[in-house]
Amino acid sequence: MYSATLPTPVGPLTVTSNGTAITRVTWDGSEGHDDRPELAEALSQLDAYFAGTRKDFDLPLAVEAPDFQVSVCEVMQSIPFGETLTYGDIAKRLGVPAQTVGQACGGNPIPVIIPCHRVLGATTLGGYSGEGGVETKVWLLRREGAAGLLI
Numbered sequence: 001m002y003s004a005t006l007p008t009p010v011g012p013l014t015v016t017s018n019g020t021a022i023t024r025v026t027w028d029g030s031e032g033h034d035d036r037p038e039l040a041e042a043l044s045q046l047d048a049y050f051a052g053t054r055k056d057f058d059l060p061l062a063v064e065a066p067d068f069q070v071s072v073c074e075v076m077q078s079i080p081f082g083e084t085l086t087y088g089d090i091a092k093r094l095g096v097p098a099q100t101v102g103q104a105c106g107g108n109p110i111p112v113i114i115p116c117h118r119v120l121g122a123t124t125l126g127g128y129s130g131e132g133g134v135e136t137k138v139w140l141l142r143r144e145g146a147a148g149l150l151i
Contacts, residue, residue, distance in 0.1 A: 006043045055081035064109065
């Protein structure tokens with residue numbers, strides 16, 4: 001595994017690769033410095049996202065998780081910048097209970113790039129497993145212009 005770290009407004013993000021595709025994004029505090037093209041591109045795209053000049057990601061991803069988690073990640077990737085779905089919306093699409101969707105969102109191995117922050121509870125913000133918890137989710141939603149949902 002290879003990794004590289006980028007300082008961001010929501011804390012340092014470490015991006016991990018299997019040598020061809022991005023497999024994880026974490027706030028684990030590690031200082032990865034591997035020189036891999038997929039990592040360089042991921043850091044560049046994340047930097048542009050946080051600078052406000054990029055709205056989506058075009059990266060090779062490998063979600064190393066059970067099939068259900070992969071399905072939830074695929075739905076989350078389809079949520080456009082600045083828009084949201086609820087856990088219930090995704091549950092209906094997949095024909096499963098909303099609670100299982102919430103658990104899968106919480107286990108998203110590639111947060112920010114796979115935008116689990118765009119998934120909300122029916123009447124609440126829901127949770128966020130990244131560093132800073134819900135405060136980070138709020139920051140990301142505001143960054144994307146979805147702040148009207150928070151008022």
